[in-house]
Amino acid sequence: MKSKRQKGNFHQILAPLLFLLPNMFIFLVFIIVPAFQGLRMSLMDWGVFTDPVFIGFRNFAELLQDSVFWVTFVNTIVFSVSVVGLMVVSSLILALLLKRNTLTGERVFRAVFYIPSLLSMIAVGIAWRFILGDEMGVMNYLMRSMGGPGVPWLTSGRLAMMSVIFVSVWAGSGYYMVIFISGLQAIPTELYEAARIDGSSSWNTFWLITIPLLKSTLLVVVVLGTIASFKAYELIFAMTKGGPGYATKFIVQQVYQVAFMEDRMGYASAMSIILMLLIGFFTALQFAFSGKDQSYE
Amino acid sequence: MKKILLLLSVLLLVSIQLFAAGAQEQKAQQPVTLSVMWFNDANESDVFLATIADYLAANPHVKLDMQVVAFADYEQKLKLMISGGNPPDVARVTNNHLAALISSLEPIDGYVADINAVKAQFMPASVAFALDDAGKLRAYPTEATANGMIVNKTAFAKAGIDVVALSKTWTWDSWEQAVRKVIAANDKIKYGLALDFTPHRFSTMMFQMGGRFLNENQTAMGFNNPGTIAAIEQFKRYHDTGLIPKSVWLGSENPAELFQAGLVASHIGGSWNINTYNKNVKDFEWVVVANPKGAINSSVPGGKFIASFKDSKNKVEAQKLMAAFSDKAHNEMYCRDTFNLSSRVDAQVQYPSNMADFATFKSDLEKTPPFTANEWKHPVVNKVSAYIREQIVEVLLGNITAQQAVKNVDVKGATFF
Numbered sequence: 031m032k033s034k035r036q037k038g039n040f041h042q043i044l045a046p047l048l049f050l051l052p053n054m055f056i057f058l059v060f061i062i063v064p065a066f067q068g069l070r071m072s073l074m075d076w077g078v079f080t081d082p083v084f085i086g087f088r089n090f091a092e093l094l095q096d097s098v099f100w101v102t103f104v105n106t107i108v109f110s111v112s113v114v115g116l117m118v119v120s121s122l123i124l125a126l127l128l129k130r131n132t133l134t135g136e137r138v139f140r141a142v143f144y145i146p147s148l149l150s151m152i153a154v155g156i157a158w159r160f161i162l163g164d165e166m167g168v169m170n171y172l173m174r175s176m177g178g179p180g181v182p183w184l185t186s187g188r189l190a191m192m193s194v195i196f197v198s199v200w201a202g203s204g205y206y207m208v209i210f211i212s213g214l215q216a217i218p219t220e221l222y223e224a225a226r227i228d229g230s231s232s233w234n235t236f237w238l239i240t241i242p243l244l245k246s247t248l249l250v251v252v253v254l255g256t257i258a259s260f261k262a263y264e265l266i267f268a269m270t271k272g273g274p275g276y277a278t279k280f281i282v283q284q285v286y287q288v289a290f291m292e293d294r295m296g297y298a299s300a301m302s303i304i305l306m307l308l309i310g311f312f313t314a315l316q317f318a319f320s321g322k323d324q325s326y327e
Numbered sequence: 328m329k330k331i332l333l334l335l336s337v338l339l340l341v342s343i344q345l346f347a348a349g350a351q352e353q354k355a356q357q358p359v360t361l362s363v364m365w366f367n368d369a370n371e372s373d374v375f376l377a378t379i380a381d382y383l384a385a386n387p388h389v390k391l392d393m394q395v396v397a398f399a400d401y402e403q404k405l406k407l408m409i410s411g412g413n414p415p416d417v418a419r420v421t422n423n424h425l426a427a428l429i430s431s432l433e434p435i436d437g438y439v440a441d442i443n444a445v446k447a448q449f450m451p452a453s454v455a456f457a458l459d460d461a462g463k464l465r466a467y468p469t470e471a472t473a474n475g476m477i478v479n480k481t482a483f484a485k486a487g488i489d490v491v492a493l494s495k496t497w498t499w500d501s502w503e504q505a506v507r508k509v510i511a512a513n514d515k516i517k518y519g520l521a522l523d524f525t526p527h528r529f530s531t532m533m534f535q536m537g538g539r540f541l542n543e544n545q546t547a548m549g550f551n552n553p554g555t556i557a558a559i560e561q562f563k564r565y566h567d568t569g570l571i572p573k574s575v576w577l578g579s580e581n582p583a584e585l586f587q588a589g590l591v592a593s594h595i596g597g598s599w600n601i602n603t604y605n606k607n608v609k610d611f612e613w614v615v616v617a618n619p620k621g622a623i624n625s626s627v628p629g630g631k632f633i634a635s636f637k638d639s640k641n642k643v644e645a646q647k648l649m650a651a652f653s654d655k656a657h658n659e660m661y662c663r664d665t666f667n668l669s670s671r672v673d674a675q676v677q678y679p680s681n682m683a684d685f686a687t688f689k690s691d692l693e694k695t696p697p698f699t700a701n702e703w704k705h706p707v708v709n710k711v712s713a714y715i716r717e718q719i720v721e722v723l724l725g726n727i728t729a730q731q732a733v734k735n736v737d738v739k740g741a742t743f744f
Binding site: 098159166185275276290291 | 574
């Protein structure tokens, strides 16, 4: 009897822990330890080639006065909220259109929409710079050939921000579309059939069946999208280098500039900590709003 | 017996000596793989390998593990490798990299018999970039670079302007008059000037207008001065009046591509553009001309270097390779095939073409005041340069005035002193 209980304990408690151990170890070494190391560095005055000197919270105090940092902070939030919002909508629409496996060429369309997320974001950024460039861009070339004026897609602050948001949504939607498709396909078809028999309109079915049962998938998409958008760098740098001026400069680019060009690793770490807290705050907010998952019963 | 013991002792000593010498020889000839980090302006990594092919053939125990990194990522990668204690054995660096990395480089002094003789082989400005505070040489200069003006000769000719003759005495005012005629006479030419999106290239105009980054003693920032303000205001006026395309400084389009496409009449860029334009420009004739004069004549000196690091694993072999690569014959070959100016004073590079263009760059360098090199060698100028670029763009956008921009830069720069 005792040995059975021991065996049960092993299967129920120890075995899962053992399976989790390698992943937990990797998580500890590559996430937790660097995060604490970053926190420690944020309390130091430290260049790449100089010894760190402990300065307490002075880096954080300086951040409060740093106008450029706050511009990048606001830009990051505007970009992230816009990209996540638009990306959720666009990827959900794509998923709804391509979920059934009944349309001709549906798989081809899925692949076409998914391909941008496989590409290097640097390559995507360079390609779009060639499309939207003022003088050498394809769009303006076409517009001018038709007698119209060129549009300052990347040289006007507001249009540059809109352009990087659009391209980010374009590049990321395919990936989230696949997640949504798997979520949609997991919803039992009986529920839709029952709704149809009860005379529910498509709109009501979408809001009362699809969305509630897709909540957990939606949360995954929003959280992953938020984290990715807060860390966006390559695509934006390749397209605008953060410009014009500070118009598309985000915290990540400022961290890079301060760390590697101004050689202030401690100060850059303090910025990274703020970014981490910002991501944590938005993620917690999303979990709080999502509430409990709906079940099919 | 004593004699036999003495004889045996002598034989023993001699054999130990011979064995030690043999072992040393053997050690020196042990296979070694040098890690080499390089970046390309055009074809430099290929030419480097071709240039030292004879050295590698004569030293079969030396192999290279070459890594070519995009210039945009180069400095960050080097810094991370150095701070991680794992720098390459040999790296190509610019004068800007030297300002940031010089304390991590291995001094050459300990590896050559006469360091003063080595220094004397190179241009003083190039040597100055590679000297640390103690006067030790930390890198071999390979190429000298200069910022200069490259113009679309065909477009100027179409406007009836002999640009080569005019440029011998031109000022910014006469340049402006000329390029306005060029724009009017050529349908395709839309702009007068493209200037690379870097503070380094902007400083060409700034130095010409009498501006500077630091005070005379280089003990503090000195960006807030009439010359710098005049340069920024002139730069803004050129943008506002359509002489300069906004797409470069506001939209990060590549100015070389605009020039190659025949959209701009002139381009202020580095001497390495000769190589690029030789390959890519087919539709019109181009030529390097003297920089327009502002308050003074000036270019901006710079250069490329080859260096090893204090923590490099194979410093001895790295130094031997660098010394060989930097000798007259190898340097001439490398500069000829990469279309670069040589840093060696005794170099007589026979370029397959463009001899006059190189002569113009060199002539501009000779007119350049020495403080320009010293300013770009200063680590603070490097640290604040990204911020300078942002502040200039803020002026171009009309968000702040030139006066506010120079004050902001001085405040920011002061935090690095």
